[in-house]
Amino acid sequence: MSRRRAPGYREFDRVAARRASLWKQKGDPLRNERVLFLRKFLQTPVQIGSVVPSSESLARMITDAIGLEQARSVAELGPGTGAFTGTIVQRIAPHVKLLAVEVDPVFAAAVQARFPQIRVVNGPAENLVDYLSGAAGSLDCIVSGLPWALFPAAQQERILGAILASLRPGGWFATFGYVHAAWAPAGRRFKRLLMTRFSAVERTPVVWGNFPPAFVYRCRR
Numbered sequence: 001m002s003r004r005r006a007p008g009y010r011e012f013d014r015v016a017a018r019r020a021s022l023w024k025q026k027g028d029p030l031r032n033e034r035v036l037f038l039r040k041f042l043q044t045p046v047q048i049g050s051v052v053p054s055s056e057s058l059a060r061m062i063t064d065a066i067g068l069e070q071a072r073s074v075a076e077l078g079p080g081t082g083a084f085t086g087t088i089v090q091r092i093a094p095h096v097k098l099l100a101v102e103v104d105p106v107f108a109a110a111v112q113a114r115f116p117q118i119r120v121v122n123g124p125a126e127n128l129v130d131y132l133s134g135a136a137g138s139l140d141c142i143v144s145g146l147p148w149a150l151f152p153a154a155q156q157e158r159i160l161g162a163i164l165a166s167l168r169p170g171g172w173f174a175t176f177g178y179v180h181a182a183w184a185p186a187g188r189r190f191k192r193l194l195m196t197r198f199s200a201v202e203r204t205p206v207v208w209g210n211f212p213p214a215f216v217y218r219c220r221r
Helices: 007-027 031-043 056-063 085-091 105-114 125-131 151-164 185-197
Strands: 073-077 099-103 119-122 139-144 168-176 199-201 214-220
Touching: 031 085, 056 085, 056 139, 056 168, 056 214, 073 085, 073 125, 073 151, 085 105, 099 105, 105 119, 125 151, 139 151, 151 168, 151 185, 168 185, 185 214
Parallel strands: 073 099, 073 139, 099 119, 139 168
Antiparallel strands: 168 214, 199 214
């Protein structure tokens, strides 16, 4: 069954594609990224969670103090258009392999095109161990851009289970939450899950320059 679209979406889709093509010719990748992000948000808001990509300030915050510079194996969940990916690539050593897991095929293709040196898998985060070829407990760091507050309880638990199964003892998991969603039932439930599953959980100050304002959870296995 084909997905039903809101009235006027097809016209927006045509306009957005036309503008993206023009901006590409003009060499403006930031606008291309924002148009693609907005377009995908209108299609699948539950998967995306925001109308714009995360800011550079949030990218720096989520990649700070989790040992990326010393890591030997790293994964990113939900890279979207690559807002965090570029910062991760800058922080890891040149020989370190980065695995990016993205459920949306358009985003997955976009990230692979922007970062041809990394491995991008188009699939759900729940299957992370499978993407590691069964090498459970092999990752030093996992960075997540997933919209946790939009996920039902069972999905939150499945993904966290895959993360814990993939991290080595002492490994780091970093993710973010929006301030406005932190006190919603799903946001509170997710925080409780983190507190019970990881040996240490730190919440950073709010990145007010992000839209919406966000903070980072740094979690140690």
